[in-house]
Structure formats: structure tokens, C-alpha cells
Amino acid sequence: ADDVTLQLKWVTQAQFAGYYVAQDKGFYEEEGLDVTIKPGGPDIAPTQVLAGGGADVVVEWMPAALAAREKGLAMVNIAQPFKSSGMMLTCRKDAGVESTDDFKGKTLGVWFFGNEFPFLSWMSKLDISTEGGEDGVTVLKQGFNVDPLLQNQAACVSTMTYNEYWQVIDAGLTPEDLNVFKYEDQGVATLEDGLYVLEDRLEDPEFEDKMVRFVRASMKGWKYAEENPDEAADIVLENDSSGAQTEEHQKRMMGEVAKLTAGSNGALDEADYERTVQSLLSGGSDPVITQEPEGAWTHTITDKALN
Amino acid sequence: MRRSVVPVLAVLGFLLLFWYAAAVWLNAPWAYDKATRSGAVLDARSLVLDTWTQDKPKLPAPHQVGAELWATVVQKNITSKRSLVYHSWVTLSATLLGFALGTGLGVLLAVGIVFNRTMDMSVMPWVIASQTIPILAIAPMIIVVLNAVGISGLLPKAMISMYLSFFPVVVGMVKGLRSPDAMQLDQMRTWHASKAQSFWKLRLPASMPYFFTSLKIAMAASLVGAIIGELPTGAVAGLGARLLAGSYYGQTIQIWSALIMAAVLAAAMVGSIGLIQRVTLKRMGMAG
Amino acid sequence: MISARHLDLTFQTNDGPVHALKDVNLEIEAGDFVSFIGPSGCGKTTFLRVMADLEQPTGGEVLVNGVSPEEARRARAYGYVFQAAGLYPWRTIGGNIRLPLEIMGVPRAEQAERVRRVLELVELAGFERKFPWQLSGGMQQRASIARALSFDADILLMDEPFGALDEIVRDHLNEQLLKLWERTGKTIAFVTHSIPEAVYLSTKIVVMSPRPGRISDVIDSPLPRERPLEIRESPEFLAVAHRVREGLRAGHSDV
């Protein structure tokens, strides 16, 4: 069988259920692949792992991938299992945030490490400075969890629909206590969890063929996971070697993730891509990318895989 | 030894009291927060009770940590991923490997520094400077680079352990290998002993007390290294992963139990080095 | 046996050069027992160290057995007893005495035999398995002498070996040392601060004076080789002691 190494963007959780299901159900094996799934973590930059040759293919958000491409690391999107963005800003009502106009003068928790790009584009679209002060917002580098919100250190924190939001709820705040701003609803959604490889490796037909089989099996895994969320969550739990995930949380996460993958058959939607690029280009004085990227995606793999 | 039992118990008792009090103090805001949102009124009794039983407290009460430890150490099968014993073992294996590598590297460097003037003059300042580099910053890079050349699993973590643990060994062993006084070295000269002979018969035995002291420090540093190494390896397994996962999900009880487990591990390993030290030095007649 | 001609030694220190030995001339015959006496800092230890090739003279020449001190050291021509016992705490008394033998590659069986013999010589038989810190200061000093004797060098260099001992023990060891010297015919160079000790032990007493270290007097002892302790109250003894004292005082105007 051919070896493929996949680097995830984050720790083992239902966000990556499709890949674990494909492996567990033998979809990869059917395609003659031997896939190693490497979990990520707070200090793992999938882009860097890809550059270092530690993985053949990585799960990454498009803003980070495009930024890396501009830095000279030629990453190419070969598939896009996530159709919509799960990112949102979750705010406390008692902090006085009802609409985007209320952001000014507040403290907002933001993820960095390559995940800050969507937020920065959004703020520049709203024309709000991120340097603090009366008319700007004070940005906190949000750690791994939602503590700043619970402890009133921030008015809003970044959350994913499928993960951190539920941690807020679990902690005892109710949806009525909260106002959420989904990036999708604000028209600033950028593409998340796509599959990326290095451009020059695609010239090798053997590698291309491997990726075709990989994407085909992965998408099969995703569709299976969407249809059998509880079983998928169980598979994820089995693969979590830290033993820290709970069944309840993973099942709920699988349910939410299924909503995001629902609209995608794996092929990148050009319109979504354009929207993402425009959003990143419009980043005011310090845009995430400065020029229209070229060759940052390809349909060849999905075309072969899905037909 | 026995004389310290009462004072230690007293101090522990005081710590425990302080801990409970701090739990009330730190967790009270959240209790009030919940109460105001639900419109309830908190009396003193229910406040204290609430602060000691929260799910994700700012500071878990000792009994909460105790219960978690009991559940994850004793009640879980030790091969289960939810057993702290399993995770301790993962961390311990990286720690021990890193410790062995670090000790080896440290001793080699020390021997080089003591026997070679060029090394003595040029390397030592850089050894010190190397320790001012924030390891957590380069740990992910080390792991990525090692991954790129196909090394993964135990070794990358052990390398970070090694990086932290070789330093005390170099410093201690340089001191130790230089501890024979001029007279003892002159003695060797009058007997026309070779360099190797004075190393094996004089410098090495003379350095033993320093060696063990540095081993203890190195062991503690090595554990810290293994834990740091576990943070960016994707939080796969080990006490570091438990810390991280706990932190990621705001599970403070889990963080604290992992922390305490780590301290127990460190104390046990440092303690066993102390034991070996006592036995060895006694047999060498240096216990005086 | 040992001869020094126009010996000079200057140490370079941050405070400037220290002239430790200046134009030192001395002849020591085989079988001599030579004592060096002089105020603190006059260069006694330095002189001994030059003979042992532990210090390089900056001028003049020393010959030991007709060759340079370095060659003599390589030939393991001498045993050196340092001012402090300097036993290795991690070796037993036996192990300490065996150390030079191991280094010189003496066969195991012979090592044991020699250790036994020298321990008897210094009256420490039975203490072979004890560690140094289990012995009194005097016993340690004797063990260190035994170690220097173990490999049977022709020349024995001893730097205040009895400095730390009380008078009675010292007397006793002095007697023992004399007996050993007589029996073996070794050449001994011996540093001491004690006038009676120097006179009692030596065939030749070298009085030194400081800054820079020079030899101010060399006294050939008129005492017989056979010396009971009582000889120290004889008029000859007191006369020699007096001469040594005068020599010392002369070089000692700057206390």
C-alpha cells in the first residue's frame, strides 16, 4: 500500500471525523493507502510541517494557506470538505454587546497562530482599529479556552459553532446570556478546513494519483460521518489517545460539524474562494495578502476523485 | 527524620486549610455570577458549598482533585487512555530517555571542557546562553524538523528533555572534575600517572558528590522538558497532553491532578537518585 | 645524588614577580638525611617541588641521579609526602596505598604484599580496610607516608609531614622515620619548622632565609647515626640547635 501522512490542524476531535472514519472503516485500505493521521496542537503549524516534509497533505484554513503561499510556500488546495465557516464571536449580553457597533472600546478575545486573519479582515471591513482605545477594540491573545469570557476579562471571545461555544454553555452560561456573531452571517466568512499539498509534488503523476485516492476515500469518510454522527463520534473517541475528550461533547461536535460539511462534495466552490480572497485582500492598511494569488487551488484531484 | 513528621504534618495541614479558603475566595465570583443571572440569593453556607463543588472552578478544592486522582489512578485500568498511570508512563519514558541523553551529553561536554583548553574557553559561555533561549519557542520547531527527517514519537520529546537537562550536568561535572586540589594532582604527577589514569582514579571519583547533585536537578529539568515536548506534539498522550487538554477544555480539576501527578513523579525520581547517591557514596566511603 | 647549581625561580603573579628561590646551590649525597628549615615563605616547599619536577626553575640547573628532575620523575625515582595527608576519602587505607602501585602497573599479588609490608612499617597493620576519616590525624599522616614508601623509590621528599601532630606522637614518628632511613639507606629531603626535629633527624641541616629564598647556612651534623630520643638533651645537640636558631634569627628581621 502507498503511505500517506495527514497533518491535522488541531487535536483529535470530531472536527476531523471524516478522516478517522475513513481509516477506521477501511476506506483508505480499499484505495490501497496506508494513512498516518498526526493530530495537531496549539504550537503545530500545519504549513510548517508541510514545508518540513513531515506530512504529504495537511488540513488548514485558507487564510493561513494563502498567507503562507505569499511567503513563498507554494501550497495548493486540492479539496474543500468544509463548505461553510464555523467561526463566530460569542459575547456576553451583560457586557453590553448587542451589535457590531458595540465592539468599540471593548476587549475581544482572538486566536492567533494563523487563525487571526479572518478576524482582522472583519475588523478592517467594519473600520474598527485593533489598537485599543475609545474607537478601537482591545485584542487579547486568547489562550486555549473560553476563560476570558467566563471571568469577564473580555466582552467577547472567538468560538467555533462546534466546539468552544458549547464549552461556554457547559460552564453554565445560557444561550440567553449570550449574543453570537457568526462570520457567515457577517459576510466575512473564509474557508476553513481544506486539504493542501505542495504545488511541485503534484507534478508527479504517482503522487497525484495517491491524492486522488486519498480525497476519494476521505470524502467517503465524511459522508459516512454525516450520516452516522454517533458512530463517527465514537470512532474519534477511540482515536483520542489523550483520553481527555468526552462522549457527550464529541457527539454534539459531530452534529455541528455535519452542518458545515453538508454543502460540500469535496470540490472547492470557486465563489467561496473568490469571497475568501477578496475578504483577505481588503484588510485595510495591513492586509493578510497583498495580491491576488495564482494557482492556489486545483480541481484536478477532485475531478478525478469524484467522477 | 522522625523529628520532621509533626512539622511536616502541621505545614501540610495549614496548606490544606489555606487551599480550601483560597478556593472559596477564587471561586466565589463565579458563584455570585451564576446566582445573579438566575436571580437567586446566596447565603454563606451555600456559597461555600458551591465554591467547593464547581465543575470548572478557578481553583478546585483539594477533595475534588483527590477524587479525580482516585478515579484516574486507581479506578482505571492502567492501559486505558483515561488512566493517569498510563499518561505518567508516557511522560516518564520520555523523561528517562531524555535524562540519559542529557546526562551523557553533559558528562561528555564536561570532560571536554576540563581536558581541553580550547573547549573550556569557547564553549562554556554558549552553554549558558543556550539556556536563555525559551525552549517552548523552539520546541515545535525541533519537533517539526525531527519529524521532517523521519524521527517521531519518543525521541523528539526526549531531545527537549535532553536540552534542559544537560546544562546542570555540565555545570556540576565541570565543578566536580575540577574539585581535586592542586596537591592531589601533583601527587599523580609524582607517580607519573597518565591523563587517563588521573581521570579514572582521581577526577571521576572526586566528582561523584557533584555528579549526584546535578543528576537530581537534571532529572527535574528533564521532566519539565518532556512535558513541554508533549504540548506541541499534538497533545497525543502524557501528562503534558493532559495539562493541555485540561486547559483547552477549562478542566481545572484535570489540570491539577496532572500537576500533582507530575510532582509525585519528580519527587519519586529525585528521591530514588538520592537513594542511589546515599548507597554509592557510602560504599565509596564518602558519606561522611 | 641531587645537586642544585645557581638555581633561580621567579613566580609571575598579578602583583608582580615573586622571587621564590635565588642562586641556590646544594649537593645532597646518596643516603643523606637533609632537613630544610626557614621562616614561612622562604621557598622550602618550592625547592622540594623543583626537585620533584612539579615546578620549573627559571634559571640554573638541578640534577637528580645525574639526570633532569623530569626524567627522574618519569623513572619514578621519588616518593613525595605532602604537607597534608591528602588521602582519597573514597579509598580505604589499603586502597590509598595501592593507588601508586596500580598506576605503575605492579602485579596484583605483589601489590597486596607491599601494602601489607608498609602498613606494618608505619604500625597500621589491621587498618587496611578502614577509610581515612575513620582514623585520627596522626594515623592518616602515617598512612600517607606508607603510600610514599610503597613503591620503594630511592629518594623520599617530605614536606612538613609531622606539622599537624602533637609532640608525643611526633617524637614517636621521628624515631620510626630514623629507623626506616637507617634500614633502607634512602636519601631523604625533609622540610620542618621545628628546630629540635631538624637537628634530631638530619645528617645535614639547610637553613634558608626569605625574600628572595636563599640558603643562609648548611650545617653538617656531628651527631652519630644512632640517636636515642635522649640525645636531644646532650650538649652537642643543643649546640647544633643553637646554631640553627641563630641562622634562622639572622634571616628573620622582618617578622
Next chain:
Amino acid sequence: MISARHLDLTFQTNDGPVHALKDVNLEIEAGDFVSFIGPSGCGKTTFLRVMADLEQPTGGEVLVNGVSPEEARRARAYGYVFQAAGLYPWRTIGGNIRLPLEIMGVPRAEQAERVRRVLELVELAGFERKFPWQLSGGMQQRASIARALSFDADILLMDEPFGALDEIVRDHLNEQLLKLWERTGKTIAFVTHSIPEAVYLSTKIVVMSPRPGRISDVIDSPLPRERPLEIRESPEFLAVAHRVREGLRAGHSDV
């Protein structure tokens, strides 16, 4: 002045009790110069330490000036010179001597004056600003004596103060000490290993024997108070020395 009656002192060690002093009885008059001599480990230091309230007897009684050693210590009744110089390396010689004066609250001007005076007494004038390690061993020892003299206590306890010095310096300091004692009329308790030193200095010589430490002889010296160095060759001197030596040898069967 100082009286010990049925004094007993046992140290508890892990190897079992060590009987350091057993039934020691002694009377010291004001103005006496008392020397203690005896083999290593016989309890000389321990006895001195009991007088200075640095060690608690396990039996019997000591009175200093009619009060307990503790009260005497609080009244700063004595100066103590330890076996080693024990100067603080971070203070200059002057600073070291000033130390007890600072602690006792002597006014600044007087401190300077006293330091000057005692430095002259031990012939170290001009070394006030040097640090201890810049001085030879003998000079350090003298500085430590100066420190004990600076606050003019009535009683001086000296534990082998001249042990590390060479004979000439030692003779010189012996003379100085005698002069000081005569001039000031202090009471001095003095530990030494040297028989001539004990005889030369003392009005009373206490010979001790070990295991357990007992007083085996107390000799009142027949020598006059005025003692030139040459007195050491007089028959009276030699007679006393002989008696001390005999006393020592008696308690010394176990070298």
C-alpha cells in the same frame, strides 16, 4: 576567679556517648596564666568552651567571677582566641578587629583608637586596610589575637593560638604575650601542644589525659614572673618540662 567542681561533659553521638570531661576540678586565681596540655582529643578545647559558655556541662559546676559562665559571657567577661584565626574574609583587618567593638556599642572614635592600639601591640600597624587573605598565616593569627584584645576583657581564653606558626615567630609572640599579661594583669587560659611553650608562659600547667578527659597533673611553676627567652635553657625550666613530659607520656599509651 574561675573554678570548676566535679565537671562532667558527655557528648551524645550516633556512635554512642563520648565522655569528653570527667570529674574535672580546678581553681584559677585572678592574674594566673594557666596552660592546658595533653594529647589530641583529651578535652582541652572542650574545657575552654565550657568556661566560655559555648558548651553545656552535663554535670558539676563552673563559676567564672563567682557567676555562671552564661552570665559572665553576657557581661562580656572574656576574649576568646580560636585555634584557627577565623577572620571574616569580607572585612579588612581593621574591620575584623572593630567587629566586637561595633557589637558592644563602643563609640566610633574610640573604636578607631583601640584598633590602632591593638594593631600596634601585635605589630600589625599599617595592615589595617588589608584583607585577611592578603596576609600570611602568622599575621592572620596575630590579627585574631588583636581582635580578642580589643575590648579589654579580664579573662583571655586562647586555644592553641600559635599552632600554625614557625618557631621564631612563635618565640617572638610568646614574649609579647608575656609582656602584655604582666602589664595588664589579665587572667589567661592557654591551650598548647608544645611543652616548652607551656612551661615558658605559665604560672600553672594543667596536664590532661584522654578517654575520658581528666586532669592528671597540675604543676605550679617555680619560674619567676620575669622570663627572658634564655630561661628555657635553665635547669629549673628543664625540670618542669621533664615533669610535664612524664605526665604526658603516662596518659599516652595509646598512640
Next chain:
Amino acid sequence: MIWLGFAVVAWIVGMAVNMALARRPAGRGAALAAPLVFGLTLIAVWEGVVRGLQINQVLLPAPSAIAARLVNSVDLLWVDFVQTVLKGALSGYVIGCGAAFLIALAIDRFPFLQRGLLPVGNFVAALPVIGMAPILVMWFGFDWQSKAAVVVVMVFFPMLVNTVQGLQASDAMQRDLMRTYAAGYWRTLLKLRLPAAMPFIFNGLKIGTTLALIGAIVAEFFGSPVKGMGFRISTSVGQLALDLVWAEIVVAALAGSAFYGLMAMAEKTVTFWHPSQRK
């Protein structure tokens, strides 16, 4: 290939120079020059290898790229330096060492505490402080206060243990001397035990310097305002701005070495009398 050759040549030349330096009589100049030459050699080899093997700069940037970034981003580096070193590390260092010192005095004064607190303290000291960082960030908020708290925890025990040990370093005879002067506790402390403890105290202070810096940087990984060296390092890795990451590391190493050097110099002046300082 040329660059690889350059690396090899640089290594050989550097080592040769150092060997020559080592053969010369020791002096201040050589003591400074040798490590400098060694460092330059390492940098030259690094540059040669990166260029020669064409290592991707998102993995390991060349020293020249790092230097360029260092020069171009002085303002940014300065802001981070102030936030992390001056606010976080320094204040934590002062508080931690100060508290440890005072508690060491208390422990020393009351043997009960010494017997009770030290074993417990040794256990607590075995806690991997890294694990404490997220907790302290949770307790003390995002700004420099929590970084200072982490630093306090990190420097506390080395300082405590060293000070306690140092306070026992005066030898029995020196203490007896104070007794014969009927000097009380405080006088003995001031005139004897503190000066005698200084070499140990400085040991603790020196160990603390590197720990303080590492602690402050590490704590920023767990939440921070949008400035600080740890923040910059962690976010820049995500942006593949590895040259900036290394520029921050260089600043950290320089600051750490300078801090250490400063303490070593203070040690030299305060404990000038100690044999290890005399030579």
C-alpha cells in the same frame, strides 16, 4: 555546494583560531575572544549549511535573514522587550527573589518551619511550573501581572533553597565567636550570616535570571495582550515569519545573557572575598 564548502572552511578556520588562542597565556582578551570566535564560527556554519542545502526559510532562516529582520523591526522588538522583560520578567524576579529571601529568613529563624516547610517546599518545587502557567494566567489575567506571577513561582524555590543553605554557611567557629561577644540574633545575622550567605544568595539570583526570562515568555503562550516576546514568537510561527521568531529568540538570549552577566558582575563586587572570586 560552494556554500557547504564555505561552512566547512569556516569551521576549520574558527577552530584553528581558537586553538591558537588557547595556547596563548590566559588573559582578559582571550577569555572574551574565544567564545566570540566560536559563536561567529557557528553562525558562519549555519549560514553556509542553510544556503548550501537550500533549507526552506520557513523551517530555518539564515542568520543573514535574521539579522536583516532584527534591524528592520527594532520598534516592534522594543515594544515586546518592554512588555516581557521589563514588565513581566523583572517585576516577577524582584518580587520572587525578595519574597524567597524573606521567607528564607523566617525558615532560618524558626527550626520548626525549616523541618516542616522545606520537605513540603521541595515537593512543591518539583511541580513543573510550565503546568502552573495556564492556571496563573487564569488567576491573574492576561497582562504582564500573570507573567510576573509565573516568574515569581519559577524563581522562588531556587532562591529560597540557596538562601537557606547560605544562612547556614557560616562555620561553627565564626558563630561561636559572635556568642562570646554576646551578640544577639539580629547582629549575628547582619554581621556574620548574611555576608557569609552572599555566595549562595548570588547563586540563586543567577539561576533566577534565566528562569525569569523563560517563565515570562512561556506564560505568554497561554494568553496575552497583542505584544510581548512570547506572543510574537507563538503567532509568528503560525504566520511562518520564522525570521521574526529567531530575531525574538536572539533578543531573548541577549537579554538573558546580559541579565546573567550583570548578576555575575554584582556577585564579583559583593563577594570579592570568596576564594572562587579571587584566583
